[in-house]
Amino acid sequence: MRYAETGYNLEIDLSTGNIERVETDPRLTELHLGGLGTNAKILWDRVPPEVDPLSPDNLLIFSAGLLDGTPAIGANRTIITSFSPQTLLMGFSMMGGFFGPELKYAGYDKVIIRGKSPDLVYLWINNDKVEIRDASHLQGKGALETAEFIKEELNEPKVQIAAIGLAGENRVYFASIEHGRSSASRLGLGAVMGSKGLKAIAVRGTKDINIAKPDKFWEICQEVLKYIEYRLQNPIKGVPAILSMIGSPQEMMLHDEQWHTTSFSWGHARYRRKDFWNEEVAKNWAESQRNAIERLVSCYNCPVRCGAIIRHPSLPTHRYMMKCYSKLTYVMAAMTDDLAFGFKIAGLAQEYGLDGYTTPQVMAFATELYDNGILTDEEMPGFPSNNEERFFYLLEKIVRREGIGDVLANGVYWAARQIGKGAEKFDHNTTKKHEQMVIKLGMLNPLYFLMYATGEKGNITQIEGQIPQTPLPKGYREEFVKDWIQVPTGKEERFKRFILEWGDEGKSFPFWPPPDLVCELVDWQETMHYIDDATGICAGLSSFPIKPPYHIHNLSCLISAGTGLDIDEEGLWEIARRNRNLVRVINVRRGLRREDERPPEDHWKKRFPEYEEKLLDEYYKYRGWNREGIPTKETLEGLGLDYVAEDDMIKKEILKEGVSLGGTTVKATKKQ
Amino acid sequence: MANKTVKVIKINADECNGCRACEAICSAFHATPKYGTTNPAKARIHVNWDPLRNLYVPVYGGPYVEAECLGRDRYVIGEKEYDECLFCRAVACPSRDLFKDPDSGLPLRCDMCEDDPSLKEPMCVQVCLVDALTYEEREEEMEEEKEKLDELEMGLETLIDKYGFDKVADTLARISISKQAET
Ligand code: SF4
Ligand code: SF4
Ligand code: SF4
Numbered sequence A: 001m002r003y004a005e006t007g008y009n010l011e012i013d014l015s016t017g018n019i020e021r022v023e024t025d026p027r028l029t030e031l032h033l034g035g036l037g038t039n040a041k042i043l044w045d046r047v048p049p050e051v052d053p054l055s056p057d058n059l060l061i062f063s064a065g066l067l068d069g070t071p072a073i074g075a076n077r078t079i080i081t082s083f084s085p086q087t088l089l090m091g092f093s094m095m096g097g098f099f100g101p102e103l104k105y106a107g108y109d110k111v112i113i114r115g116k117s118p119d120l121v122y123l124w125i126n127n128d129k130v131e132i133r134d135a136s137h138l139q140g141k142g143a144l145e146t147a148e149f150i151k152e153e154l155n156e157p158k159v160q161i162a163a164i165g166l167a168g169e170n171r172v173y174f175a176s177i178e179h180g181r182s183s184a185s186r187l188g189l190g191a192v193m194g195s196k197g198l199k200a201i202a203v204r205g206t207k208d209i210n211i212a213k214p215d216k217f218w219e220i221c222q223e224v225l226k227y228i229e230y231r232l233q234n235p236i237k238g239v240p241a242i243l244s245m246i247g248s249p250q251e252m253m254l255h256d257e258q259w260h261t262t263s264f265s266w267g268h269a270r271y272r273r274k275d276f277w278n279e280e281v282a283k284n285w286a287e288s289q290r291n292a293i294e295r296l297v298s299c300y301n302c303p304v305r306c307g308a309i310i311r312h313p314s315l316p317t318h319r320y321m322m323k324c325y326s327k328l329t330y331v332m333a334a335m336t337d338d339l340a341f342g343f344k345i346a347g348l349a350q351e352y353g354l355d356g357y358t359t360p361q362v363m364a365f366a367t368e369l370y371d372n373g374i375l376t377d378e379e380m381p382g383f384p385s386n387n388e389e390r391f392f393y394l395l396e397k398i399v400r401r402e403g404i405g406d407v408l409a410n411g412v413y414w415a416a417r418q419i420g421k422g423a424e425k426f427d428h429n430t431t432k433k434h435e436q437m438v439i440k441l442g443m444l445n446p447l448y449f450l451m452y453a454t455g456e457k458g459n460i461t462q463i464e465g466q467i468p469q470t471p472l473p474k475g476y477r478e479e480f481v482k483d484w485i486q487v488p489t490g491k492e493e494r495f496k497r498f499i500l501e502w503g504d505e506g507k508s509f510p511f512w513p514p515p516d517l518v519c520e521l522v523d524w525q526e527t528m529h530y531i532d533d534a535t536g537i538c539a540g541l542s543s544f545p546i547k548p549p550y551h552i553h554n555l556s557c558l559i560s561a562g563t564g565l566d567i568d569e570e571g572l573w574e575i576a577r578r579n580r581n582l583v584r585v586i587n588v589r590r591g592l593r594r595e596d597e598r599p600p601e602d603h604w605k606k607r608f609p610e611y612e613e614k615l616l617d618e619y620y621k622y623r624g625w626n627r628e629g630i631p632t633k634e635t636l637e638g639l640g641l642d643y644v645a646e647d648d649m650i651k652k653e654i655l656k657e658g659v660s661l662g663g664t665t666v667k668a669t670k671k672q
Numbered sequence B: 001m002a003n004k005t006v007k008v009i010k011i012n013a014d015e016c017n018g019c020r021a022c023e024a025i026c027s028a029f030h031a032t033p034k035y036g037t038t039n040p041a042k043a044r045i046h047v048n049w050d051p052l053r054n055l056y057v058p059v060y061g062g063p064y065v066e067a068e069c070l071g072r073d074r075y076v077i078g079e080k081e082y083d084e085c086l087f088c089r090a091v092a093c094p095s096r097d098l099f100k101d102p103d104s105g106l107p108l109r110c111d112m113c114e115d116d117p118s119l120k121e122p123m124c125v126q127v128c129l130v131d132a133l134t135y136e137e138r139e140e141e142m143e144e145e146k147e148k149l150d151e152l153e154m155g156l157e158t159l160i161d162k163y164g165f166d167k168v169a170d171t172l173a174r175i176s177i178s179k180q181a182e183t
Helices: A026-032 A037-045 A100-105 A143-154 A187-196 A214-234 A258-263 A281-291 A325-335 A338-350 A356-373 A387-400 A404-408 A411-419 A446-454 A473-483 A492-501 A515-534 A552-563 A569-589 A610-623 A632-636 A648-660 B021-029 B123-127 B153-161 B163-181
Strands: A007-013 A019-025 A060-064 A078-083 A090-095 A110-114 A119-127 A129-134 A160-163 A198-204 A293-297 A305-310 A319-324 A441-443 A605-606 B002-011 B045-050 B055-061 B074-079 B080-083 B133-142
Touching: A026 A037, A026 A569, A037 A060, A037 A078, A037 A090, A037 A110, A037 A119, A037 A515, A060 A100, A060 A187, A078 A100, A078 A160, A090 A187, A090 A569, A100 A160, A100 A404, A100 B123, A110 A119, A119 A143, A143 A160, A143 A198, A198 A325, A214 A281, A214 A552, A281 A305, A319 A338, A319 A404, A325 A338, A325 A356, A338 A387, A356 A387, A356 A411, A356 B074, A387 A404, A404 A411, A446 A515, A446 A569, A446 A610, A473 A492, A473 A569, A492 A515, A515 A552, A515 A610, A569 A632, A569 A648, B002 B021, B002 B055, B002 B123, B021 B045, B021 B123, B123 B133, B153 B163
Parallel strands: A007 A110, A119 A198, A441 A605
Antiparallel strands: A007 A019, A060 A078, A060 A110, A078 A090, A119 A129, A160 A198, A293 A305, A305 A319, B002 B133, B045 B055, B074 B080
């Protein structure tokens, strides 16, 4: 019997209509757990590096996490993985909600989609019965509307649906896959789905998920639940409200937006408004939020309620669900003070199926180009003068790929190069061709430098976590480290001392903490995310917040009790390292190199080019990678990835680097 | 007349966030071995869930019925019409799959998590941290009730409805003979 996982994948070929249920190799669970880990293995094995992300040969994988569908609190992530049309690298995005668990109950760990359907279709997975159904009547329909249609059509109120909107159908490079309560937004996976002619996947399951050691497993779950209750009542002291809680984060519950609005930048990631937040704004925004929100909602098997049902009379569905801080991304990018605008446009964008982080930035970028005379009335006929109207104008153009929208739909990086005329200079907030968080700060943060530079996820929130973003105020540090149970074994002394000293005279960025400690802290943050990406546990309960309910200690026990495998803390760490390296070599094989590993140029005002190179060197060394950021043969073999080291291209690259090792440092050129 | 402890689960539908933790844990608690499997389709509570109409109504598996209702009512909530069956607590109703084990077809009735030793609170209440489900015990004077069907009897009733009395009795007899032969 298989525990925690179902042991089966569903293989769908949309070109031929072939559907297969395939048993998986349990050995892969031991090596990669599941979710992102096993997705990466499939992509490495089956998608050669030259495959165009929008071609039928690309795979689109919907994977439940290893613990989805078990009683583990908040284990509900669906990890969608493919190659991104925007970055041309591996693209993955996690969504919460209910899809992953339902897929498990239907009897599958993953749905692996290849090929391309000649006509628009949707997939209906009902336990053992799997059908490819006509979706021509859903063409052009919104993602939420589509889900409602399918629910009615199948007459299945408990069906779970992931769908694309117009943006995905039209292959907008930042199109999302929407699932009502949540969405997989980053890196254009909705465009990949659109390129396959797949409008939606509907799933319903009524089968069991087994647990290997039930009593132990439930005991840990109960502890987690208790800790969640404790953390909901005991926010971290000494940090801004939004960082003091658990969840992903508590944007719907909290009204206090001082931290986001005054620390993040407005417009096209340009302006800080340090004195934006005042009593009047606070009052107006609280009211807008109260008017918009009807109910706080959770994902499957989680009490934390990070999402909300939002009233939206002009949408066909009259409501939508919001999460996270998309309520602010449009508001701040459009430089408007009206939060109601945010609720309105975010709902429409969700119906179209667009990423709530990238979309506003692309629109602010276009606005900036217009204001600077690079785009004119010729490309943008009838462009309104008011920023809010401009955003609605651009939204319609982008999702239809109409006129200038066809260019903007490729994201800032590609659009800037297509437009030319100096537009490239305005591409100031992308890394690896992907729009980054709109933060512009003063002093270089060595930890974030490494996470932005070397992260494979295009999104800092899927890399960072565990530690505060700025030093704790003096009187709070002792209390913070007192019950800091989350710290990995063996690191207690070092990490606690870091918190206690950080901010003291001479203990400040960029040269403190020393590079070795920087690497260890970065490793911890990344590792916890790689574990969540495999188990399907929500980052909001685990890798993302400070002092989360899940940590390396209880996760290793939980995974062991769930699967019956014997995985201790070190073993779990090694699996995360294996997955991290596998993702890296997949990207290396597609051309990722050191020169790509650069945070947005103006992310910090004070930069230290030489020190940054040293940090990269140190980090690469720490990870067992060569100077180009490519895992060495020894590293790969040590992780049981010998077959990767045997790959012709990887072999060549390792060798090439080996020859130049004694030479000069690789010159980090600015990429055009 | 006798005094009786009435166990009450109060449902505050306004507080429900639709997490379905109650369904998950109910199914796990009633699994053999306990917590050995999870399958919300086997839960004895069922959350009616229609987020885009802001409708969240947890319903417990209640009385056992042999036949479906003669007529059907319709509810209109938030512009949408719902069949009354959605909110009905009846278990084993032949007209639907709800509150029936998807494998065996056996009825799934809420038993308030009866256990030895008895729980402080039923499992669904324990996991519902937002207090959509709360638990109360009340002492009430009550008429002496005739024995309620327990779970086994209820299951047998369903089988009898499905296969007829004779077939079930025959099968039981056959099994008991073969079991005796084994020992
Ligand atoms: S913490 Fe929030 S985002 Fe995470 S599972 Fe719970 S409700 Fe969903
Ligand atoms: S556990 Fe509570 S909040 Fe969650 S679905 Fe059940 S009743 Fe609703
Ligand atoms: S009280 Fe127990 S048996 Fe009844 S629904 Fe809740 S968990 Fe299930």
